[in-house]
Amino acid sequence: MRTRGLTAVLGVVAAVFAGLPAVAGASTTTVQASTAGTVEATVVPLQVTGPAESRFNLVVMGDGYTAAELPKFREQVDKHLNVLWSIEPFKSYRNYLNVYAVEIPSPQSGVDCDPDVASPKVDTPLQMGFWGGCNPNSVQRLLTVSSTAAIQYAGLVAGTTSANRQILAIGNSDTYGGAGGTYATASGGNALSALITPHELGHSLGGLQDEYDYYARGERGAPYQGGEPSSIHHTLLTEQQMRDQQRKWFRWLGEPSESGGVIGRYEAGMYAGSGVWRPSRHSMMKTLGYYFDQVSRERMTQRISSRASLFQGSTPIGQVAAEQVVWLQTLHPASHELDVTWTLDGTALPTANRRAVDLSTLDLTPGLHTLIAKIVDPTTFIRDPAVRPTASRTWTIDTSLTAQASAEPVEFTGSTSTEHPVNADEVVYAETTQSDTAEAAIEWKVDGKPVANPGNDRDFDLGPLKLTGRHTLTAMAGGQTLTWAVDGTEPVVKSTLSKPLLTVQKPTGPEYIFNDAFTMQLAATDDSDGYVVPEFRVNGDGWYNYYGWPTDASAPFRFTAEGTEIDQLVYGKLGVPRVVPWDDVPSGYGRHQVEYRAIDASGNIGTPRQFAVTLLRPAPACTSMVTGVHSGPLYLRSGVTCLTGATINGPVLVAAGASVVATDSQVLGPVRADGAADVHLLRSRIDGPVSADGVTKSLVAVGSTVDGPVSVINSRTTEAAVLAGNTVDGPLSCSGNAPAPVNLQAPNDVSGPRTGQCARL
Known part of the structure; x- marks a missing residue:
């Protein structure tokens, strides 16, 4: 057991009321918590909206960061907080919170048992460790903290108590992990770390339960045994029973879920694989990356409000x-x-x-x-x-009493922080000193022009003004002025995809065709400081935080038809998501709509941009490969021959049962396939006619150029032949194919007549 003394150095970094200057003559204070050695802990107010005694106080402390690594801790905290402020109800109720960072230089770097239970322990002030504190019977992702140490360090933040604060401990680790309970914990450097924080706050602050259908990853939970759960977001009741009995989430049934889908009744949760039901297909308490659904959001709103005084x-x-x-x-x-x-x-x-x-x-x-x-x-x-x-x-x-006039000058006593821009939809507030005989009026101006604000003049709603760009908001009372920069500029987010087979530009946005896994990189920027949060959603499902890739925050997100399994969870499943390997959902092949946007540090939500993507089944695996220059005809009698970046100086003839996959290649002659298994012409050029008769498995021609006629007849393919985005210098004729060919909404450019099944392609 490592116990260390605490020496707290409280620097006045922000004023007691956000938006006001620091108190003149403020100085540092040193508190000695014990005599058994010392560790200096600096309390840094990151956001102070009012007195700690009447606010909800989030106390964020780091563990395992050496003095040289404290800048990394600050950067990670900034990301964690900006992601938190992008998620409701934290976004709307940000002003209810004071946020303090407790910076504790650690003698050693890292946390215990990271990543394996046999990994060494390190000397850190909060004694954070994976595996539930290095317990081999626990699970790796359970990251715990010494409650004694956490309470001691949190006590250094004046005015906070267990009743009005929430401790969040962040460990210096890139390993996925966290915990919820009395105290919330999260690793600091994993790609998903900033999403672990709101999830664990869901436990610690909201008393919410996990909606997982497993406890140990890779093992589906046993059926639920027991009576009606006390959890507000789990039930044994049917939807009709919830309505009839007015219990659980009956008020939200049938509404579009904030985390995607519709609020209803979805089986599994509380580590049980069946026999219990939750409100949404996926939400923050089931899958990191999505928002809280309405049921959980209601609880979180209630709990945040209960920690502060209205x-x-x-x-x-x-x-x-x-x-x-x-x-x-x-x-x-x-x-x-x-x-x-x-x-x-x-x-x-x-x-x-x-x-x-x-x-x-x-x-x-x-x-x-x-x-x-x-x-x-x-x-x-x-x-x-x-x-x-x-x-x-x-x-x-x-009525027998007489009020006493006050000679106290009118001054601002609190406000929305003036230290950073406010967003164009925000409700900005200011408070003044009060008198028993007169109320100080607040006059609001935008860019120097008065704006009417009848009724409650302490709050000013910017939303109805529909501001764009940069503006200046002022509040004036008693000869004093507060000034805010209004950020009405949306964040910019750029998408970069891996190389598609075809790109088609349309007024609704670009459309892409892929025949294998593809990646999407989102890069979000803004004209104000602070971490910008990118998001995306597929087919109108819930908005999903873009965090890079689970194994590397700087890597692009990878989409596949079935998803990629990482540490026994599934990521990047296109279409209906798969969270665990046993999820039975449709494959992701086919056409999908992807939207993406960003939320800046001021809270502006960018206008979504979009693209369509069609994912085809992969071409058959190569049994032989041709690259470079091949002189003369190429006869393919068996197997799967792949032409990759090749030049064929002659015709290509594909015999019955054989397959050809040409990618970024050129054929200086005709291509003829009679009874072939597969014919794939991908981003290639054919200087001659193309004839495919009786293909038996798959036929795909995408983004290719054919100098001559194209004929596709009598194919009996597993899925419809694809002729999309090709340029054909000659006629295009199709007949007798089952299923009939399709163009995936990417018309072909054909100089000659289109006939038969290809008349509209």
Whole structure:
């Protein structure tokens, strides 16, 4: 057991209220937690939206980073946070959170038992380790932390307690792993690490369960045994029973899921392979990369709100004077305003969502009256009225009392951070000092021009302005001004695909044809600082985080018809995803629509771009290969002959049962196939006619040029012959083929007549 003393150096990196200058004369403070040696820990406020005592505080601490590796920790934390801010409900409720990094230089680099249980242990302050702390009976991906050490270091963040904070420990490792519970953990450098964080917060903060149908990878879980699960997102009930009994996620049934598909009832979860059901086909708690579905998002919204106080300040509860201004301050979601209603003796006042009420305007009768202010979060993320964030306060108005005027100057006391740009759809907020006799009005301007903001003037919704490009937003009160840069510029994301057989440019976007695995690289950039989050989705399914490739964050994402198995999980399955090898889903061959976009550090979501891709079955495997120059005719009598980058100075004749696959090649003569098994002409040039009669397995001609007529007759192929995107200098005739040939929506350029089955190709 390694216990080390803690010396905390708290640097004032950000003001207590984000957007305001640091307090003058601020200095570092040193706290000695024990005497058995020292490890200096620097608390760095990354985002401070208000007092720690009234906010939800995310305390991120690193383990296994030496002093020289702390810049790597900071870079990884930036990525983890920006991915988190791109995911709801964290995106909308970012202002509810303070985020502090605890930088702890480690004597040694790395974490315990990484990657194998027999790997050495290292000397680190938080004692993080894979295999559940080096337990051979555990699983590799379970990355644990010393709770004692984590609590000690978290305690260095003033104002935080176990009730208002969440600890996230990030280990210096490129191995996939994490854990959820009282404390959330994640490895820092794996391609999927930034997605492990929200998943584990789903456990630690939301109390959500895993939706996996396995515990040990590679082994499907046994059928579920037991009664109705306590988990909010698992059930034994049918959809009709949920509706009839008004239980579980009955309010969301039938709606498009935020993680793709439709909210319904999908079998497996809680490590059981059958016998229990979850709301979505895939979501954050089943497959890293997707969003939380509505059921999980509702719980996360509730839990985030419960860790902070909707009332951030108010006129002190008790008796107030009849001419007094009673005020309150709320939390501020970034996506919408909270609703505030005021009632006097049970009657609602027409306050239009204002944060203060001037009692002198109410013509009160002498005596005592009751004033109640109620805050309700109207978010669409919550449908269960029992968990909707709500708070109220009550004052007694005594008409015999006299309010005291305040000589305190009007000053801004809090705001949306001015240190980074806000996005063009954000609800920006500002708070001021308050007086018992007057409410300070806030005037808002965009690019120096006043913009009306009736009712609640503490929040300003940029969304209705439909701003694009760069702008300046100002808030003015009492002679003071706050200024924000408004980032209305969308992030830019560029896609780079591996070389296709054919590219067709269309008004709706490019279309590609591949006959094997292909890769997609997304490179996202923005004109503001911070990690930009790329995403993609296939066939309108859920948006999926682009993280590179599981084994290498810098490698492109690889699509195949069946997916690629890595550490007993499946990635890159085109079409309907396969998560585990035993998932029974249709293959990915055929045509698909791929959309991609990015979310910048300000929160702007880029307009999706798209392309279509058709994946053909691969050409048959080569039994012989021809490259370079071949002089004279080429007679193919058996096997599969591949012409790759070849030049054939003569005709190519394919006998019955033989196959030819020509890729990026040139044939200076005709190509004739009689009873051939397979004929594939891919991005090749044929200086002469092409005749295929009675092909028995597969016929594919894509992106090729034929100087002469093309005839395809009497084929009996497993799938339809493909004639797509070819240039034919002569007629194109097809007859007697079953199935009939297709062009995959990539018409051929034919100079002569098109007849028979190819009349529309």
